[in-house]
Amino acid sequence: MSGPIIELADLRRSFVVRxxxxxxxxERTEVRAVDGISLRVEPGESVGYIGANGAGKSTTIKMLTGILVPTSGSVRTCGLDPVPQRRRLAAEIGVVFGQRSQLWWDLPLRDSFRVLGxxxxxxxxxxxxxxxxxxDRLDLERLLDTPVRQLSLGERMRGEVAAALLHRPRLLVLDEPTIGMDMISKERLRRFLVEQREASGTTLLLTTHDMSDIERLCDRVLVVDRGRLVHDGTLAGLAETVALDRVLVVDLPGPHPDLVVRDVRHVDSELDGQRQRLAFDxxxxxxxxxxxxxxxxxxxxDLTLSEPAIEDVVQTLYARPTEEPVD
Structure with missing residues (x-):
């Protein structure tokens, strides 16, 4: 099956709130959770879909997986219309929602895998x-005979990822996949996902508040704000669009007065000026x-160059007026 894995055209979803x-x-108020999003995701891409809480991420995912019907516009996932062809679509996608389980709560993890198979x-x-x-790859052997309800959140999330990949889906949708994990477990899962994508050509759509997940796993970043797509490009392009100051940290041979440099803001000095931080646009x-x-x-x-934190980049992007275009 050729063509894009995800194709959204002027997709909208509104809710009436009383x-x-x-x-x-x-009083009845119409809330536009998704407000005219158009995009394509090609086979094999790894895409981060990020935004503040309430920006429209979960609503979009529910429409492309067939859980919600769009108010208007169109959505096709793996070449299928998600709602009327939901059963066929289930064979093509794997989904992990951080706060919802596809595992059987009272069954051992081993039995959940058998049932899902x-x-x-x-x-x-x-x-x-x-x-x-x-x-083996997700280090679940010692957990197989443990009821899912007795697993820690991080252990359960590893089980959820395994369950979502059991049938080798073409599209893997991950919502906060590293929530509850320590740093070692996070890195192991990220490495596993990179290997799975390289080996199977799996398309990845990732929503997360952990920017390290985005940096390690995604080639492309979509930023949604108040239901609208405000950035579609690389992480580097996102940082350039927002253009936050970078900071150059210089170490000098000894104490020195504060440096004065054109087009530079002196941030601070340490050790009587032996180390100084200079910010520039x-x-x-x-x-x-x-x-x-x-x-x-x-x-x-000695010197180091500090790039702006991705969290700061995204927060600055959210603060832009909605009418301001972002390429």
């Missing part, structure tokens, strides 16, 4: 081999030029 006004009257009508041998592969100057100007004044022993 709130009490006075003692006897209720049967639901997907997998050959018993194929299901067993695939389960064994996922159990990348649209006005470059790190090389700032370093050159500093070196003309004093010897530089």
């Amino acid at each position: 709130r009490k006004v006075g003692r006897l009257r209720r 049967a639901l997907h009508r997998l050959d018993a041998g194929v299901a067993h081999r695939r389960s064994a592969e996922l159990v 990348p649209r006005r100057t470059t790190a090389a030029r700032v370093l050159s100007d500093v070196s003309a004044q004093v010897e530089v022993v």
